[in-house]
Amino acid sequence: MGILDNIKNMIFNREPKDDSFMTDDEKELREYEQYYTPQSGVAEGTYSEFVVSDVFSITGRGTVVTGTVTGGVFRVGDEVLLVHGNNDGIPTTIVGIEQFRKICDSVSEGANAGFILKDVDRKQVSRNDIIKKK
Known part of the structure; x- marks a missing residue:
């Protein structure tokens, strides 16, 4: 050699x-x-993924998860699955998206954001959980 x-x-x-x-x-x-290997969709909107970094509750608003969008685009009103551990996913809806105290309609790959989730208890979510589109 x-x-x-x-x-x-x-x-x-x-x-x-x-x-x-x-x-x-x-x-x-x-x-x-x-x-962990992120998947990628062939067409835009076929695959979106968000990795949870923190979870907290806001009185009157609900459960908020903060983290990073690692693929695709999320919009207010999107129906998503919250994957916790080895389960198939808890169905929920994104009712609000905020970035640095600014209300947004959508966020895309690479963005740090907070999602307000409908009908999800804080105890159902933890760090490194995945949120993906249905």
Whole structure:
């Protein structure tokens, strides 16, 4: 093996890297990326996904989930499934979307947002749950 072969092996080696210098958050993200592969739809609107980072309740408004849209577009009124653990999904509807205290009609991939969910109890949702369109 020559020097170029060694460099190619170093660049294209897919072996796990030493994670002893990583923070807990970076380790958690690496574990998450190992087991989770987002799907993508062929046509626009066929697949949308939101990863929950926090959950709380607002008196008079309902359960709010905050997180990131990892694929597609979500709109107010969309019927979605809340996937918690290994269940098939809890059907619900997005009744409101907010970004940094600004009310929105829709959010797309890459956006951080808060969804107000209809008829969902705070105890039914936790961090890293997935919300997807039906």
